[in-house]
Amino acid sequence: MPQPLLKPTEQGTVATAIAVLLAVALVAWMVAGGRSGRLIEIDEAEPVPYAFMVDVNSATWPELAQLPEIGEILARRIVETREQRGPYRTREDLMEVSGIGRVKLSRMAPHLLPLPDERAVAGP
Known part of the structure; x- marks a missing residue:
């Protein structure tokens, strides 16, 4: 029978670390808007107005x-x-x-x- 890569106590530590990382990622996703739609789809974002001004005496x-x-x-x-x-x-x-x-x-x-x-x- 092959030996496992991690001992049972190490497996618990790795599983806990993964669970904490997933929880942090979930909280970050929720803060960023999650499913509420606060995230901005770049294709649907409102255009930002800008003032394009030209000097007709120096413009090319x-x-x-x-x-x-x-x-x-x-x-x-x-x-x-x-x-x-x-x-x-x-x-x-x-x-x-x-x-x-x-x-x-x-x-x-x-x-x-x-x-x-x-x-x-x-x-x-």
Whole structure:
């Protein structure tokens, strides 16, 4: 008959240690939410809002392309117009870019940092 790996007293000690570890794991699981649903499923988590702000006088076209309704082509036009005519002084200057009208400008506006003439009006 083969010898057991552990003596009966050692087996009791190992069984007790395993039971304690399982109890600690169960308590940790319950504290973390258990079956109550307090655990967050990443696919179902609410999106975290963030403010994406752009300076149209220094932004590159990939940065501008992230603005609402501005794709690569329009973003490149914004940069080209800036390079040809100089920096934009006000947001309305953006309407000089082919493809930007009042509606598109109003959708972009919340994501635009103040421009030079707008800073002067707003003050410090």
